[in-house]
Amino acid sequence: METCTDDVIFAIASFLKPNDLVNLALVCKRFGSKNATSKTELSMMEESSRHRITIATKDAWKNNHWRDSDLLWIRRDERESWMAVHHRLHLIQTELVFSHVIGDAITYVDGDIKHIQGRRSIGGTDGLSVAMCQKVMESGRHYAEFIVTKLGGSNGIIAGIIRHEDAKDLSNRKRLGDIIHRQSFYLESYLLKRGDVIGLVLDFDDGGELTVYINGFFPGVEPRRGLSGQYCWVVTMDHGITSPDTENRGFSSSIRILSSSPI
Amino acid sequence: MDDTNPPTIKLISRTGDGFELTYTAARLSELVKDAQSCEEDDTASPEDVELPKVESSCLEKVVEFLTHYEIEPMNEIRTPLVENTFEGVVTQKWYREFIKGLDQSLLFDLVTAANYMTIREWDPPFGDLSAIFYSSLILPNLLLIPSRLTILLEPLLDLTCLQVSCTLMGKTAEEIRVMLNIPRLTPDEEARARQQHRWIFDD
Numbered sequence: 001m002e003t004c005t006d007d008v009i010f011a012i013a014s015f016l017k018p019n020d021l022v023n024l025a026l027v028c029k030r031f032g033s034k035n036a037t038s039k040t041e042l043s044m045m046e047e048s049s050r051h052r053i054t055i056a057t058k059d060a061w062k063n064n065h066w067r068d069s070d071l072l073w074i075r076r077d078e079r080e081s082w083m084a085v086h087h088r089l090h091l092i093q094t095e096l097v098f099s100h101v102i103g104d105a106i107t108y109v110d111g112d113i114k115h116i117q118g119r120r121s122i123g124g125t126d127g128l129s130v131a132m133c134q135k136v137m138e139s140g141r142h143y144a145e146f147i148v149t150k151l152g153g154s155n156g157i158i159a160g161i162i163r164h165e166d167a168k169d170l171s172n173r174k175r176l177g178d179i180i181h182r183q184s185f186y187l188e189s190y191l192l193k194r195g196d197v198i199g200l201v202l203d204f205d206d207g208g209e210l211t212v213y214i215n216g217f218f219p220g221v222e223p224r225r226g227l228s229g230q231y232c233w234v235v236t237m238d239h240g241i242t243s244p245d246t247e248n249r250g251f252s253s254s255i256r257i258l259s260s261s262p263i
Numbered sequence: 264m265d266d267t268n269p270p271t272i273k274l275i276s277r278t279g280d281g282f283e284l285t286y287t288a289a290r291l292s293e294l295v296k297d298a299q300s301c302e303e304d305d306t307a308s309p310e311d312v313e314l315p316k317v318e319s320s321c322l323e324k325v326v327e328f329l330t331h332y333e334i335e336p337m338n339e340i341r342t343p344l345v346e347n348t349f350e351g352v353v354t355q356k357w358y359r360e361f362i363k364g365l366d367q368s369l370l371f372d373l374v375t376a377a378n379y380m381t382i383r384e385w386d387p388p389f390g391d392l393s394a395i396f397y398s399s400l401i402l403p404n405l406l407l408i409p410s411r412l413t414i415l416l417e418p419l420l421d422l423t424c425l426q427v428s429c430t431l432m433g434k435t436a437e438e439i440r441v442m443l444n445i446p447r448l449t450p451d452e453e454a455r456a457r458q459q460h461r462w463i464f465d466d
Contacts, residue, residue, distance in 0.1 A: 004371065008378050011420055015344060015428035026436035028445050029452065052342075093343045 013048035018087040021045045049086035056089055092134050096260035103129025109254055117254035118237035133233040136164050142202045142261045144233045150254040151194050155238040159198050160184020161210060164230035180234055185212040185221055197258060273311040276319040282326040288333040293381035316379055321372040328419050331357055337418040340425055349429040362426045377419040
């Protein structure tokens with residue numbers, strides 16, 4: 001392989017996952033060191049990652065899944081390696097993740113983009129905070145399961161869908177709250193406990209119906225019907241509004257993606 | 264042109280061995296196509312092509328691939344891969360069997376030959392001018408190599424590179440070095456490389 005041309009090395013690297021690219025970068029200087037002769041001065045493996053990200057970005061733009069400004073999950077910090085960004089892209093492309101967290105009352109748990117936690121909103125004038133998944137659904141049958149990893153201090157968990165068009169306007173979060181409530185299910189805290197699995201099924205083939213399950217059982221909540229268009233999964237928590245002098249400003253509930261229909 | 268006896272061409276290896284195949288199959292290779300002095304003249308017999316960079320054992324496999332591809336074109340290998348194994352990605356039995364059992368040396372020879380001969384897929388039905396438009400609409404996940412823009416797919420290169428990639432997947436740097444017989448980095452070089460990519464080791 002060392003005698004292969006750069007073209008061939010890139011072709012081989014194009015099939016590798018980010019973790020494997022890193023291991024290949026560690027094999028020898030040719031694969032992993034900055035290449036002074038290339039225009040970008042990136043190493044071969046960094047260049048391969050950069051290239052994959054470029055293709056994915058162009059593909060997302062062309063298919064109108066997300067605009068450039070919406071591709072936040074693969075936005076690269078200047079000091080960040082392209083392979084680190086590629087790692088996030090790989091997760092996005094192959095697994096359901098919370099690709100967008102909007103508002104400051106929801107954050108990732110230890111940087112895990114499949115695991116979110118809510119925090120009490122100080123003041124509460126900035127509207128709803130939500131976590132959205134990247135998958136855009138518009139036909140067929142889809143499901144997603146979320147596991148409650150912590151339940152405390154919140155009034156309830158809201159799980160459902162949001163129209164892709166509405167999600168693109170992230171500035172108006174008060175309006176976002178109204179939209180989400182129409183197409184989601186409010187699950188009061190007393191209905192849930194840690195370890196419970198919240199399941200959502202979106203069935204476009206059956207008149208556009210969204211149904212919720214808890215631990216595989218139907219909780220008797222009226223499904224949402226007549227849904228059509230492009231939708232994304234969305235989750236948020238209602239943990240109320242606290243005044244600035246409230247001492248307990250820690251995290252309340254947390255939810256992790258458990259499984260979903262294929263991306 | 265006589266349909267019952269399609270024109271054939273001989274590809275000649277580095278050591279002078281000739282391998283015959285139909286010209287239709289052979290012209291999948293840009294190198295072979297470009298070597299013809301009268302490409303536009305359908306009545307002219309194709310000229311045999313010498314491939315001084317390709318060994319006989321490798322050229323035999325290339326001809327085998329091209330001949331079969333004419334009968335059963337290979338399905339596109341799309342990225343990101345949805346499966347982690349070669350057998351999971353390549354669903355066509357003949358192509359799986361073609362690669363299976365190739366030793367590492369011949370596999371890399373085949374990779375190099377595929378790149379050298381630039382073996383493309385069939386031309387799209389609407390002609391070369393629409394190739395870019397057609398490809399970008401129907402085939403969004405093109406294999407784009409930084410040093411040159413490839414508009415069409417390269418099936419043999421994809422197939423062989425996929426097999427190489429699958430043998431590398433899940434292996435540590437040291438295991439890859441042993442497999443490919445590559446000397447180690449010095450401790451300083453390795454420490455610098457790990458520092459640069461420390462995020463992956465935090466996962």
